[in-house]
Amino acid sequence: MNSPPAGGEGVSAVEVRGLSKVFNVGRPDAVEALVDIDLAILPGEFVSLIGPSGCGKSTQLRLIANLTEPTTGEVLVNGKPARSARLDQDYGMAFQQAGLFEWRSVAKNVELPLELKGWDKAGRRARAREMLELVKLPEFAEHFPWQLSGGMQQRVAIARALAAHPPLLLMDEPFGALDEMTREHMQTELLRICGETSTTVVFVTHSIPEAVFLSTRVLVMSPRPGRITDVIDVDLGPRRSVDTRETERFFAKVTEVREALRGVQPTGVEPDIEQVVEEL
Amino acid sequence: MTRARRVWTFALALILVGAVWELYKVIGPEDGGTVFGWTILPRANDTAMPHVWEMFSRYGQPENRASDTPVLVVVLRGAWFTFRIALAGLALGTAVGLGLAVLMARYKVVERGLLPYLVLSQTVPLIALAPLVVSWGGRLHVGAFEWPRWLSAAVLGAFLAFFPVAVGTLKGLTSTPPASLELMDSYAASWRQTLFKLRFPAALPFIVPSLKLAATASVVGVVVAEISTGLAGGIGRLIIEYAREATSDPAKVFTAVFGAAALGLVMAAIVAVVDLVGMRNRPREATE
């Protein structure tokens, strides 16, 4: 009931081999969302998936979450097939819309995954309180979601996602609906929370600075068909603060990611096809 | 509109209706009239259209030559009788409606196969069903339980009430936000867990308005049942009796009609309370 999740030392948090996903297989309107994906994420890593619309980053996340099945290849989470991991609640998930149940109080929202796992009332209450302390919203336990701002609702959603202390956190553009200031604040908070709980995170985002600030590794993806085109290590160190965003190193990494997204080699001077056409 | 303002405008609207009534009595043709050859103007004489004050004063007067009880007491007793049966019909209809909706939400086949017949069932006149229900009930002896006559009326009320509940609940259960359903999937929640923890609470905004319709429908069903099964004591029977005496005692039928109207309003008020209690923690939507 209140046991820690399985999976020993040296087991990858997420392992993806030869993965591809085609929607509407065999039909004329078939879409190759993902092709030939191989990746391994180690425990404790913070990995971002970034790319333009249609590159399959959300689909990738949903495949890890076992919310959809791959066409070929396999997905292993915590050493088990993705389906087993989902049934064992080995991960927590946060979406762009906080998705809190409006008829439940904040505390009851956080208790939801624990209820489904069959925890007793006292245990749930205690864990929910602990999580709300973690996201710094303990005094809002008896409030209702509509009484909270967007940023606060997302914090509750994160508290909910981590309530069962899963080793893995999956996030699909959770800060996309927030304004820039709140967004930066939430990023700092997220790093603190994940640091305190030692959670592995797979994070989907549109924002280059966000990806660089949060991650240990950034996976750059391209569309049609979706594939990983670049892997960029972000060595900004484990303790990142508000000031990190203003360092030279940060800007350099952001530029590296941006150029990877534009399909230009970081160190070469190979012209872009589009640039050539423009000059003609 | 604030609640106070709503009450005032309602009273004003009623007064206007009364004023139009009296105005027509002044200017309207005594024996009815024609417009382009169609006899659509009602008769304005005192027998066909009694004065508004006559209708209200009738409450204080004795019911008829045989009894001394004022009409008000008789009408109230009748309304109370019908009210309790209608409430039973509403409860039964709601239970059936909810059950059917869950079945249809769970199994698409059931929805496609059953829903057309549920719609069709509402065109079946209760007049035809009433004798069936009465005679089946008459044969039902489970242990010491004997089918009371009023239960037939409640069943018929439930027959009209279950439909709005079934349709509204089905709509609500199938309108759950997909993101929340995915969330429950990510928790590997069973269909039953998802039903009780997500679908039902999310469906309440659909279920509650359907309860309003069901409440009125239940009253209609019970009143029609009273008339067709000859169940005495309710307001339906009173309306029929007084309608028969309308030529000699024109104001009396209005007393019963107002009683039935008041009954309907009380049922609506009860559902409004359920609405307030059930939705108390939700953000107030600016609907009406």
Added chain:
Amino acid sequence: MFSLAWPPLVFGAAFLLLWEFAVRVFDFQPYFLPAPSAIWDAFRTNTSLIWEATKVSGLNALLGLVVGTAIGVAMAFLLARWRLVDDLLAPLAVALNAIPIFVLVAVFNNMYPVTSEVPRRLMVTLVVYFIVLVNVARGLREVGAVYLDLMRSYAASDVTILRKVRVPHAVPFLFTALKIAAPASVITAFVSEYFGGLQNGLGSRIVSNIALSNNAEAWAYVLGACLLGLAFFLVAAALERTATPGGVSARERVGA
């Protein structure tokens, strides 16, 4: 197409077979529960009578439907235009929705000569009027703010906004209302017959047959009533399909 049609057909056929089977096996008396075969025989025998009664009730329902819709739409326009009218009518509408509205038939029967069909038609008109009014008014009023802002930025007059934005937005609501009002008009038409007046429609025929314990005949008339209701609904649905090409959008119904 067939995949959509087979469940109701199978359910219906199974139900009828079970019914017929139960009547024969348990030897139910006709006054208790007539068999579907008996009802069908009664229907075939009395077809012309049933048709006559259907025409009467059907005409009452149709007239009420047409007039009620016309007045309902007109009032909806007034309501959308003048807040005052809305404020006065709204509480009445809520109250009338809450009461068993057909009790008014007893009142109407008194106001008109005993051979008049007007009370029933008036009843149907009233019921249809409220259904249409509520839905169409909603359609006219609940246009998204972004559309209104756009039209105002073009300095469009209220009338232009009405024509180009509100009315097209309200059309699906009108058809939603019709699909509810059509069967409701039929039901109201024969429920109104229970309270006296001319006894020539479907409702009164059903009552009289029940009173004489001619259950199979009564149910034959019920079958006629269901067919009438179904026909009205299908016509309304067909009208909807022709007037809104590209499918009906999933709008919420505002029930009667």
